[in-house]
Amino acid sequence: MGTYRIEILMRILVLLFIIFLSLHAEDTLLLNAHIKMVPKIMALDTRLVSKESSNKSILAIVYEGNRKNIARTIADEINQQHNGKVANMNFTTIAIPLEELVLRRDISFVYLTQMSTSSVRKIAQWGIENTIPTFSYNTSDLEEGVLGSIAIERSTIIYINKTTLKKGNFRFNDTLFQIVRLLE
Amino acid sequence: MNRFKNARLSSKLFITLVVTFLIVFATVTLVTFIIVRDLTMNTQKEKAALLIDAVEPSLSLSMFLGIKDISSKLSSITRLNEVIGLKITDIEGKILLDYQQYTSLSPYESIKVSKNLLEPSSLKPIGSVTLTYSGKEFSKTMDRFYTVYGWIALGVFVILWVMLIWINRLLLPINLIARKVRNFKPGEKITFDIPYSQREFSQIIHAFKVMQESVWNYSQEIETINKNLEIKIAEQTHEATRHLYYDNLTTLPNRLKLQEDLLLKPTNTVAILNIDDFKEINDFFGIDAGDWLLSQIGHWLVEMKLSPYRLGGDEFAFRLKQGNTSIEFRHNIEILLALLSEKLFMIAEETVHVRATVGIAIDSDKPLIHADVALNKARSAKQPYSVYDQSEGIEQQYQANIAMSARIRQALVEHRIVCQYQPIVSTLTGKIEKFETLVRIKNEDDTLIAPYDFLPIAQKTKLYHHITQEVVYQACNLFAARHEQFSINLSGSDILDSRTVATIENILRQTGTADRIIFEILESEGIENFDEVALFISKMKSLGAKIAIDDFGTGYSNFENILKLNVDILKIDGSLIKSINENPRHRIVVEAIVDFAHRIGIDTVAEFVSSEEILQNVTDLGITYAQGFHTGKPQFLNQQLM
Structure with a gap:
């Protein structure tokens, strides 16, 4: 009973923290949509099984500099909301700094928090080279080579970088392409 | 459907x-x-x-x-x-x-x-x-x-409608052909005018034409056959009519033709001519000669312009012109019979005289019947001719005979044939020793009909044997319980009838009365049918019965016959007995009979003993038994002894 109260209290604190952060950095509504949708888009990656090194896929929330807490909060929220499973796919979400990311080979999907353009470009290039889908919080990052992003306009829109898609030889469930908006 | x-x-x-x-x-x-x-x-x-x-x-x-x-x-x-x-x-x-x-x-x-x-x-x-x-x-x-x-x-509806019209039009020739054929009569020729022609209709029309020709040919043949048949039928009808209405032997019209001719008038005068003793001519010269004679007589009657008819056998008839008086008719018939008796007819190179008897009915509504009655009357009276006279009541007598015949038949069915028994008394002892059985018909009102009223009719209607058998049955059954002798009269026809004789034998055996029965037979029967009667007497005597000759003394009275027949009793005729006192001749005859009887050892019975005087006489003459109203009237007996 005590654990349950602590858990609720923690969730309230996280939410307050996210609200706090959103006032300074990310849009809470958008971030919430990303938390819900990113793991599901990862589940649509048809090559994911072949890239897996263990039973669980790894969704990496990449951060730069002092934004570790935000990344960890996002990772925790994804883990909590999806409970490590989307459709038939088991996965785990981890927060990981840029430097560590490029060294690892077990990452299945990458989600970029706000970071510098050079870092974005670096991760995007790394993703293309290793055929690891990269989704970013900022839609503008697609111009730096990131594979995709989710925007909330009149309706929720998934953007996919067509060039990156071709370069990185990414494979997604065909239905995904029926609702995404491809950008050159 | x-x-x-x-x-x-x-x-x-x-x-x-x-x-x-x-x-x-x-x-x-x-x-x-x-x-x-x-x-x-x-x-x-x-x-x-x-x-x-x-x-x-x-x-x-x-x-x-x-x-x-x-x-x-x-x-x-x-x-x-x-x-x-x-x-x-x-x-x-x-x-x-x-x-x-x-x-x-x-x-x-x-x-x-x-x-x-x-x-x-x-x-x-x-x-x-x-x-x-x-x-x-x-x-x-x-x-x-x-x-x-x-x-x-x-x-589709339009097509069907068009099809209906088309079918009707297509089959129209059939209706036309049917209409023509329906009115077809053999001998006529039909022409078929069909508005249009399919091969099928042409075939039907052709078939009809062929059939029509066949029918026409057949009808011609049938018409010819019909004509021939009509001719044959006419010939056959003529022949049949000739057979029906004409006599083959004499070619004269027959009885049927006469009957039809008589129907043309309400009353007619008719004479029936019967050839006398024609049976003897047949027996003497043969049937062919008899037929030849009848043919000649018929021809002779035609020559006499009498327009004769042959009624059958030896009888001819002819119609007489009406309006004449009875005397004139009688005169004409007398002339005719005289001419006939003078006429010589030829039979096998022999000449034959023919006599005839004629019965005449004048202006009668039943001329054939009345002429026949008159003929019978003339023959009975041995006269050459007789004219029917209604007042003589002969026809009524016939009716009475028919009625009596029916009564006899009814009496037999209803067991109303009864017997009375007349005592026969011994002249020696004066006691009744025998009875004569006398038959009667008992009417429904218990009155009795005497035998002379019905026995002659019974003899002619063949009921006589039944009466005899009934009498024998009743008498034998009665006397089976008594001790007297009894006699029963038998006619010659009874003796000749084997069935009656067999029945009598059976009754005698059943009742055990053969040794007391006496059969009374007329002497004339014994003479006419001697062999049969002798055989019957022999048979009955072997059973123990006795034979009496009835009414002896008036007929043949031939003693030799009596000896031959081996009789036991002579019953002397009553006509001799009843006048025995007055008529010495009768007395002599009776004495001769009694003497004869005594000599051959048989009994005698005197009939008609109606007085003490007669009884005394017959006793004196030695007659052994007396029977008559004086000695005992006929009476009913019962089975108790008297």
Whole structure:
């Protein structure tokens, strides 16, 4: 009973923290949509099984500099909301700094928090080279080579970088392409 | 069903065609309707399914990704007029979208298609989409179908109507032929004028013409045969008439012709001529000679211009001119008979005289019967002719005889033939030793009919034997319980009738009265049928019976016969006995009889002993028994001894 109260209290604190952060950095509504949708888009990656090194896929929330807490909060929220499973796919979400990311080979999907353009470009290039889908919080990052992003306009829109898609030889469930908006 | 069987050929053809057309048309229409309906419906469903298929992946993915704004994904189909409803629910049944387009279509004109929405990667159901598609296109298609088939039906109806007219026209020659043939009569010739001709009708007409010629030929033949038959029938009729109305032997008209001729007038005068002793001529010269004689007599009667008829046997008849008096008739007949007796007829080179007896009925309504009565009367009276006289009552006597015959028959059936017994007394002792059985008919009122009233008639109607058997039965059964002797009269015909004799023998054996019975027989019977009577006497005497000769002394009175017949008693005729006191001749005859009887050792019985004087006389003469009213009247006896 005590654990349950602590858990609720923690969730309230996280939410307050996210609200706090959103006032300074990310849009809470958008971030919430990303938390819900990113793991599901990862589940649509048809090559994911072949890239897996263990039973669980790894969704990496990449951060730069002092934004570790935000990344960890996002990772925790994804883990909590999806409970490590989307459709038939088991996965785990981890927060990981840029430097560590490029060294690892077990990452299945990458989600970029706000970071510098050079870092974005670096991760995007790394993703293309290793055929690891990269989704970013900022839609503008697609111009730096990131594979995709989710925007909330009149309706929720998934953007996919067509060039990156071709370069990185990414494979997604065909239905995904029926609702995404491809950008050159 | 019978109505259809009897219907005209054109009607049958038309009905068959209509029924066949209707069945085929209905079947084709139904099958086409089902195919078109199902095809149209499936097409519409496939269209709806295609629409769903078009949006289903993005819809599934949107739901999977949790994109709530899915209506924008569906705008491509919801803007279509045919889509009148779209409903999306999640796996828990929660309605995510319920799009309804305003429409005036009724529910049954819409088509609903549902499909499950699947998670893109795991293909697990995550919801369902139901699309309501407009049935307007379906209805339009079906309306077009109905219109097309309406026109087709109208076309079929027109075709059938034309076909009916065509069939009627096609079969018109049959009606014409039938009408002609219906009025056909043998001997006539029909010409067939047919407006147009098919080969079949030409064949029928040809067949009719051939048949017509055959019938005509046959009718000619039949007509010829008929004429020949008519001639033959006329000949046969003439021959039959001749056989019917004319006598073959004499070629004279016969009795039937006479009867028919007599019917032309209410009364007629007729004479019947019977050849006397013609049987003797037949017996003497032979039947052929007799026939030849009859032929000559007939010819002679024709020569006498009497227009004779042959009635049969030796009888001829002729009609006499009416209006003459009885005396004139008698005179004419006397002349005729005189001429006949003088006429010589030839038989085998022998000349024969013929005599005849004539009976005449003058102005009679039953001339044949009355002439026959007169003839019988003339023959009985041994006169050459007799004229019927109604006042003599002969015809009434015949009627009485017929009535008596019926009464005898009735009495036999009702057991009203009864017997009385007259005592026969011994002249020596004065005691009754025998009885003579005398038969009577008892009327319904218990009065009695005497034997002389019915026995002669019974003899002629062959009832006599039955009466004899009844008398023997009654007498034997009565005297079986008594000790006297009894006598029964038998006629010659009784003795000649083997059945009666056999019955008598049986009764005698059954009753045990053979040694006391006496059969009384007339002497004349013994003479006329000597052998049969002698045999009967022998047979009866062997049983123990006695034989008496009845009424002895008036007939032949031949003593030799008495000896031959071996009789036991002579019953002296009553006519001798009753006048024995007055007539010495009778006394002499009686004395001779008694003497003869004594000599040969047989008894005598005197009949008609009606007084003490006669009794004394017969006793004095030595007659052993007396019988008469004086010694005892006929009486009924019972089985108790007197």
